[in-house]
Amino acid sequence: MTMLRIFAAAAAAIAITGTALAADPARKPERHDWGFSGPFGMFDRAALQRGFQVYQEVCAACHGLRQLSFRHLGDDGGPFHDPAYPNPNDNPVVRYIAARYMIEDGPDDVGDMFEREGVPADRFPSPYPNDAAARASNGGALPPDLSVIVSARAGGADYIRSLLLGYDYDPPEGFSVEPPMRYNAYFPGERIMMANPLVEGMVTYADGTEASVEQMANDVTEFLAWASDPKLEQRRRIGGMTLIFLFVFAGLLWFSYKQVWRNVAH
Amino acid sequence: MSGPSTYEPKTPFTRWLDARLPIVRLGWDSFVDFPTPRNLNYWWTFGGILAVFLMIQIITGIVLAMHYVPHVDYAFDSVERIRRDVNYGWLIQAMHANGASFMFLAVYIHMFRGLYYGSYKQPRELLWILGVVIYILMMAAAFMGYVLPWGQMSYWGAMVITNLIGALPLVGDAIREWLWGGFSVGNATLNRFFSLHYLIPFVIAGVVILHIWALHVPGNGNPDGVEVKGKGDTLPFHPYYTVKDAFAIVVFLILFAGFVFFAPNVLGHADNFIEADPLITPAHIVPEWYLLPFYAILRAVPDKLGGVLLMFGAIGVLFVLPWLDTSKVRSMRYRPLARWFFVFFVIICLLLGWCGAENPDDLVFKLGYDAAGNETGFSFLWLARIGTAYYFAYFLIILPLLGFIEKPKERPASIEAAVLGDAAPKPAE
Ligand code: HEM
Numbered sequence: 001m002t003m004l005r006i007f008a009a010a011a012a013a014i015a016i017t018g019t020a021l022a023a024d025p026a027r028k029p030e031r032h033d034w035g036f037s038g039p040f041g042m043f044d045r046a047a048l049q050r051g052f053q054v055y056q057e058v059c060a061a062c063h064g065l066r067q068l069s070f071r072h073l074g075d076d077g078g079p080f081h082d083p084a085y086p087n088p089n090d091n092p093v094v095r096y097i098a099a100r101y102m103i104e105d106g107p108d109d110v111g112d113m114f115e116r117e118g119v120p121a122d123r124f125p126s127p128y129p130n131d132a133a134a135r136a137s138n139g140g141a142l143p144p145d146l147s148v149i150v151s152a153r154a155g156g157a158d159y160i161r162s163l164l165l166g167y168d169y170d171p172p173e174g175f176s177v178e179p180p181m182r183y184n185a186y187f188p189g190e191r192i193m194m195a196n197p198l199v200e201g202m203v204t205y206a207d208g209t210e211a212s213v214e215q216m217a218n219d220v221t222e223f224l225a226w227a228s229d230p231k232l233e234q235r236r237r238i239g240g241m242t243l244i245f246l247f248v249f250a251g252l253l254w255f256s257y258k259q260v261w262r263n264v265a266h
Numbered sequence: 267m268s269g270p271s272t273y274e275p276k277t278p279f280t281r282w283l284d285a286r287l288p289i290v291r292l293g294w295d296s297f298v299d300f301p302t303p304r305n306l307n308y309w310w311t312f313g314g315i316l317a318v319f320l321m322i323q324i325i326t327g328i329v330l331a332m333h334y335v336p337h338v339d340y341a342f343d344s345v346e347r348i349r350r351d352v353n354y355g356w357l358i359q360a361m362h363a364n365g366a367s368f369m370f371l372a373v374y375i376h377m378f379r380g381l382y383y384g385s386y387k388q389p390r391e392l393l394w395i396l397g398v399v400i401y402i403l404m405m406a407a408a409f410m411g412y413v414l415p416w417g418q419m420s421y422w423g424a425m426v427i428t429n430l431i432g433a434l435p436l437v438g439d440a441i442r443e444w445l446w447g448g449f450s451v452g453n454a455t456l457n458r459f460f461s462l463h464y465l466i467p468f469v470i471a472g473v474v475i476l477h478i479w480a481l482h483v484p485g486n487g488n489p490d491g492v493e494v495k496g497k498g499d500t501l502p503f504h505p506y507y508t509v510k511d512a513f514a515i516v517v518f519l520i521l522f523a524g525f526v527f528f529a530p531n532v533l534g535h536a537d538n539f540i541e542a543d544p545l546i547t548p549a550h551i552v553p554e555w556y557l558l559p560f561y562a563i564l565r566a567v568p569d570k571l572g573g574v575l576l577m578f579g580a581i582g583v584l585f586v587l588p589w590l591d592t593s594k595v596r597s598m599r600y601r602p603l604a605r606w607f608f609v610f611f612v613i614i615c616l617l618l619g620w621c622g623a624e625n626p627d628d629l630v631f632k633l634g635y636d637a638a639g640n641e642t643g644f645s646f647l648w649l650a651r652i653g654t655a656y657y658f659a660y661f662l663i664i665l666p667l668l669g670f671i672e673k674p675k676e677r678p679a680s681i682e683a684a685v686l687g688d689a690a691p692k693p694a695e
Contacts, residue, residue: 039528066343067343067346067347067350068350072350144540147346148346148539151531151536151539152536152537152539152540153536154536156536188549228539230350231349231350231356234356235356235357235360235527235530236527236528238357238527239523239526239527239528240527242523242527243520243523243524243527246516246519246520246523247520249516250513250516250517250520253509253512253513253516254513256509256513257509257510257513260505260506260509261506261509261510264304264501264506265304265685265686265689266304266305266685
């Protein structure tokens with residue numbers, strides 16, 4: 001079985017080069033103990049719901065979530081999943097959330113665009129009509145869409161959380177940061193256009209949790225991790241069963257192999 | 267090596283078929299009764315593993331193509347849609363993306379096996395050459411496939427690679443424009459890459475058939491490198507090697523499933539989750555891991571054209587390898603010098619991969635400071651240069667010379683003798 005060992009080493013080597021290609025931020029993201037990290041970790045439903053609230057009340061002012069429809073919130077593994085509503089379009093919480101958005105639709109019979117209440121099938125509307133408008137409102141910087149942000153940044157969830165908590169550091173001596181830029185120790189280049197978005201108590205959590213800055217950063221990061229990888233729970237469940245199947249199958253084949261070759265020197 | 271066919275059709279229908287299209291006979295002779303050396307080790311299971319992965323890539327790819335939209339405005343979102351909304355799209359997409367990596371892992375093991383056991387030597391030169399053709403096609407397919415999701419690395423990778431063609435004198439610019447279908451990587455490029463990416467795997471499948479045909483004429487090599495001499499040297503492919511290959515395939519699938527289900531994105535690059543933007547260049551443009559050694563060779567020389575020629579030369583030299591290695595001894599088990607040069611060659615290939623992932627000017631280790639106070643030391647550029655030199659020296663100097671210098675160890679008289687030792691029937695002196 002030396003082969004297997006060589007194999008495992010090769011796989012590990014690949015995994016390492018895969019992650020070693022990151023850009024170099026000023027400080028390495030602080031490691032956080034997420035419930036969803038680790039091979040069988042799952043999301044914390046309450047944290048996802050609180051995180052969605054933070055996204056909606058704070059981040060959504062500037063950042064879109066264009067890959068997501070409201071109905072995704074009620075999917076298996078999503079923040080508002082309810083087993084009583086396997087079809088998320090029927091989920092009353094999802095319908096309520098969607099209905100609070102006004103969505104532009106049309107053209108109608110006479111060719112005019114009109115606004116209507118959102119339904120679960122609608123996508124999250126973007127905060128700006130286009131990128132130019134987004135830049136114009138943000139001093140030239142483009143607030144990125146957050147649908148896949150946790151996958152799109154080296155460091156993943158740890159990086160997003162660190163960035164949100166990274167405004168408290170002072171710039172190093174002689175490092176000038178001209179307003180409206182801010183200093184953020186975790187941002188590549190360390191000068192960031194986004195103002196510190198989280199202020200103690202700025203969200204009143206529906207579940208009564210105290211909205212400290214760290215609590216909000218944790219929650220919204222967990223929500224964004226789900227948004228980037230909404231099939232994580234399903235994938236890990238099916239993955240576990242697949243591995244069990246494959247191990248049993250490999251065992252059967254191993255004994256078949258022993259049996260077939262039992263009288264043959266090789 | 268396949269002797270007279272032992273297939274006997276048993277039913278009226280199979281007799282009727284056999285007289286018209288002896289396809290069952292072909293299958294029987296190739297995969298049931300085929301005489302296979304009894305001493306093959308697990309390094310010989312990777313051909314079968316590759317065949318399985320080629321099928322996985324084709325099947326998952328066809329399903330992905332049903333949902334993918336090859337247009338610069340929609341490609342990125344369509345891949346996200348596959349991950350989120352297509353039934354089991356997350357699984358199919360992850361299998362296809364990781365499957366490419368695993369195919370390269372398997373093909374590198376398969377090729378190093380060939381290098382170590384001298385599988386490329388007479389009478390298997392053409393078998394090896396067909397393999398190199400497959401390898402080149404695989405790289406083309408993988409490169410174009412990586413462009414399709416239209417992320418930042420897709421776009422900029424396509425930019426870097428197509429610009430290499432522009433380095434060719436006189437015709438470079440014209441060829442590059444022809445490849446692009448315009449004046450830059452754009453929608454026309456994406457469309458043709460999709461078309462070719464769909465085509466190439468079927469071409470690979472065709473060449474694999476030739477590869478296996480060329481394998482079945484001389485028969486498998488084996489770890490002792492002595493040719494099959496008699497019945498005692500071989501076993502029928504089925505059930506002996508069907509069961510051994512099946513076991514190896516499933517073990518490899520376990521590793522594959524580990525990545526697909528528990529780390530589907532670690533082999534990719536975070537930047538490819540950012541939609542392609544021709545105005546923003548990523549900080550480091552790097553290819554996928556399996557192309558990194560060639561990327562290092564490309565950047566090892568200061569001259570762009572020189573780098574391009576070296577990079578293509580690094581693959582081209584494989585075509586003539588059967589005639590560069592002058593040793594009559596196939597297996598490095600019996601080549602006390604060559605085996606160490608081989609081990610070093612494998613290490614060098616891994617180091618080159620490392621160099622390809624790093625910035626050439628960064629230091630592997632630092633030695634001190636220069637007058638201006640900057641760190642000085644041994645840079646990845648120089649590691650890549652040394653690696654490149656050894657890579658070519660291995661094929662162009664070491665293997666040709668070793669055949670004359672090296673004193674091979676004594677080889678067994680036959681496969682049977684190698685396996686059974688003293689218990690083997692003695693060949694008549
Ligand atoms: C899709 C890719 C490929 C497939 C499906 C494939 C398939 C196979 C199979 C089924 C075998 C017999 C079993 C074994 O020896 O593992 C084989 C043997 C061989 N292959 Fe490949 N192959 C592929 C790529 C390559 C490449 C890229 C090379 C070299 C550049 C190569 C060189 C060889 C050689 C030399 C042998 C004979 C080994 C021996 O018996 O000593 N193959 N291949």
